[in-house]
Amino acid sequence: xxxxxxxxxxxxxxxxxxxxxxxxxxxxxxxxxxxxxxxxxxxxxxxxxxxxxxxxxxxxxxxxxxxxxxxxx
Amino acid sequence: xxxxxxxxxxxxxxxxxxxxxxxxxxxxxxxxxxxxxxxxxxxxxxxxxxxxxxxxxxxxxxxxxxxxxxxxxxxxxxxxxxxxxxxxxxxxxxxxxxxxxxxxxxxxxxxxxxxxxxxxxxxxxxxxxxxxxxxxxxxxxxxxxxxxxxxxxxxxxxxxxxxxxxxxxxxxxxxxxxxxxxxxxxxxxxxxxxxxxxxxxxxxxxxxxxxxxxxxxxxxxxxxxxxxxxxxxxxxxxxxxxxxxxxxxxxxxxxxxxxxxxxxxxxxxxxxxxxxxxxxxxxxxxxxxxxxxxxxxxxxxxxxxxxxxxxxxxxxxxxxxxxxxxxxxxxxxxxxxxxxxxxxxxxxxxxxxxxxxxxxxxxxxxxxxxxxxxxxxxxxxxxxxxxxxxxxxxxxxxxxxxxxxxxxxxxxxxxxxxxxxxxxxxxxxxxxxxxxxxxxxxxxxxxxxxxxxxxxxxxxxxxxxxxxxxxxxxxxxxxxxxxxxxxxxxxxxxxxxxxxxxxxxxxxxxxxxxxxxxxxxxxxxxx
Ligand code: SF4
Ligand code: SF4
Numbered sequence: 001x002x003x004x005x006x007x008x009x010x011x012x013x014x015x016x017x018x019x020x021x022x023x024x025x026x027x028x029x030x031x032x033x034x035x036x037x038x039x040x041x042x043x044x045x046x047x048x049x050x051x052x053x054x055x056x057x058x059x060x061x062x063x064x065x066x067x068x069x070x071x072x073x
Numbered sequence: 074x075x076x077x078x079x080x081x082x083x084x085x086x087x088x089x090x091x092x093x094x095x096x097x098x099x100x101x102x103x104x105x106x107x108x109x110x111x112x113x114x115x116x117x118x119x120x121x122x123x124x125x126x127x128x129x130x131x132x133x134x135x136x137x138x139x140x141x142x143x144x145x146x147x148x149x150x151x152x153x154x155x156x157x158x159x160x161x162x163x164x165x166x167x168x169x170x171x172x173x174x175x176x177x178x179x180x181x182x183x184x185x186x187x188x189x190x191x192x193x194x195x196x197x198x199x200x201x202x203x204x205x206x207x208x209x210x211x212x213x214x215x216x217x218x219x220x221x222x223x224x225x226x227x228x229x230x231x232x233x234x235x236x237x238x239x240x241x242x243x244x245x246x247x248x249x250x251x252x253x254x255x256x257x258x259x260x261x262x263x264x265x266x267x268x269x270x271x272x273x274x275x276x277x278x279x280x281x282x283x284x285x286x287x288x289x290x291x292x293x294x295x296x297x298x299x300x301x302x303x304x305x306x307x308x309x310x311x312x313x314x315x316x317x318x319x320x321x322x323x324x325x326x327x328x329x330x331x332x333x334x335x336x337x338x339x340x341x342x343x344x345x346x347x348x349x350x351x352x353x354x355x356x357x358x359x360x361x362x363x364x365x366x367x368x369x370x371x372x373x374x375x376x377x378x379x380x381x382x383x384x385x386x387x388x389x390x391x392x393x394x395x396x397x398x399x400x401x402x403x404x405x406x407x408x409x410x411x412x413x414x415x416x417x418x419x420x421x422x423x424x425x426x427x428x429x430x431x432x433x434x435x436x437x438x439x440x441x442x443x444x445x446x447x448x449x450x451x452x453x454x455x456x457x458x459x460x461x462x463x464x465x466x467x468x469x470x471x472x473x474x475x476x477x478x479x480x481x482x483x484x485x486x487x488x489x490x491x492x493x494x495x496x497x498x499x500x501x502x503x504x505x506x507x508x509x510x511x512x513x514x515x516x517x518x519x520x521x522x523x524x525x526x527x528x529x530x531x532x533x534x535x536x537x538x539x540x541x542x543x544x545x546x547x548x549x550x551x552x553x554x555x556x557x558x559x560x561x562x563x564x565x566x567x568x569x570x571x572x573x574x575x576x577x578x579x580x581x582x583x584x585x586x587x588x589x590x591x592x593x594x595x596x597x598x599x600x
Binding site: 012013014015018019046047048050052053054056 | 164167189217218222223287290291
């Protein structure tokens with residue numbers, strides 16, 4: 001599973017965008033979104049998913065159950 | 074990381090850094106101590122903050138830096154203006170008094186920053202405003218997040234502005250977590266004023282204020298988080314002092330959590346060279362959605378705040394004129410002209426930066442300020458008979474140090490303390506109602522009276538019959554005979570008259586009660 005951003009909660013603070021090691025986060029139509037094809041759940045980069053760790057609103061960056069878990073190579 | 078952090082004892086690092094031969098903090102502190110005394114025992118009715126006393130008792134290099142700064146100089150803020158641009162939305166810590174859905178409600182930037190600007194938009198906005206409003210001398214970056222959690226945007230904005238308008242002073246406000254990493258960059262852009270919000274120097278206290286920090290790619294909580302934060306804040310402060318960059322400290326007073334502790338904070342920041350300490354009341358209401366708002370944490374009353382400021386003032390310069398202004402406000406403090414400068418309007422503007430016109434204006438202002446100081450000095454004779462009597466008075470003013478606002482139009486009152494030493498500015502009382510939808514007209518007057526209830530009199534340019542009677546009934550004397558005259562001079566004339574009445578037995582001096590601090594965090598446009 002990749003992470004996703006709950007659009008209704010996002011404050012557009014931009015904090016997650018700069019931290020993502022895979023440049024998976026971008027601004028789209030006034031809120032931030034994660035590209036599930038690029039998100040590696042930060043595996044191999046950091047212990048904690050960076051977007052989750054910095055987001056000022058709890059439960060805004062969450063696992064997206066609709067895509068399979070990321071498999072590290 | 075451990076190299077740059079304090080070990081157990083912050084003092085050991087301090088000594089280490091001076092042993093390295095950079096600049097001895099105690100030397101710097103000596104200078105700061107030498108100009109201390111402003112507003113405390115000056116005896117000539119000086120106003121509150123570090124810079125208000127003017128050149129007489131402040132080192133020239135510090136006076137030079139603060140004299141036109143409307144945030145730091147209580148006297149200058151009547152004449153000069155600052156603006157903030159919102160280029161820094163990201164934050165690296167969470168505070169219990171902040172709800173990021175509405176931007177930070179404390180740290181002198183409550184309310185809603187309506188738009189997020191790119192560095193290019195921000196610099197164009199600054200130049201447009203500076204060309205239109207010659208009083209605009211200071212540009213600040215304060216958020217809505219932390220400027221140093223957005224370093225590229227912050228420093229690019231400074232770079233663009235300093236290229237076209239080198240006369241504009243640059244300042245920034247930070248929570249301090251990232252400060253040590255950016256001090257050299259701050260020095261490079263000649264940022265001469267940095268504000269650090271320091272609410273504690275003890276992690277035991279800090280863990281009740283900060284739920285988490287983002288540090289080295291992890292979210293840390295509790296004691297550990299607060300310990301790193303305080304170490305980084307104090308290290309950053311020392312590094313600024315070593316480089317001669319002015320550092321002001323903001324503290325949010327949170328009753329029951331850090332109110333008593335702020336005296337410790339005051340000592341800690343003073344010993345590290347901070348030139349000014351600004352203690353602000355917590356702004357907290359359930360509708361703000363902050364942790365403190367939701368758990369019923371109250372803010373301090375006006376007298377609690379003043380008592381703490383007084384307790385700290387013996388030690389260093391306190392700042393009392395901070396209005397916790399809106400982050401994107403434009404204009405003289407307390408007067409918001411931001412509607413004239415929306416991004417849309419600015420991007421369409423053709424801007425020619427008028428350096429000469431600005432200089433001429435600023436010279437005229439210097440003359441006006443000197444006239445005011447002279448007027449105040451003329452009324453200091455004959456105050457000895459005040460003895461121990463000390464009273465507060467509220468003043469309705471639009472600025473320039475003059476009583477020039479109608480009672481009913483005042484969005485805030487300036488409060489002066491009058492005693493044998495003269496007239497001293499001690500704070501503001503906000504009474505603006507735009508953030509409190511649902512308040513009727515009749516409640517408005519009650520709100521005003523509650524806000525200035527500790528004052529013996531209120532000075533206004535004009536006042537209607539009804540509020541006049543209500544004020545008198547509440548024991549606050551409405552005074553309108555000094556309309557359009559200098560505040561401090563008029564207040565002292567009134568005070569001597571008041572003392573005369575006591576002497577003749579016409580009235581008996583009585584203490585007034587406490588007053589309420591407005592809790593409106595300017596959230597009206599949220600949502
Ligand atoms: S979990 Fe990591 S990789 Fe995925 S979007 Fe968040 S920061 Fe990027
Ligand atoms: S950190 Fe959270 S609130 Fe900020 S932009 Fe990312 S998802 Fe939105």
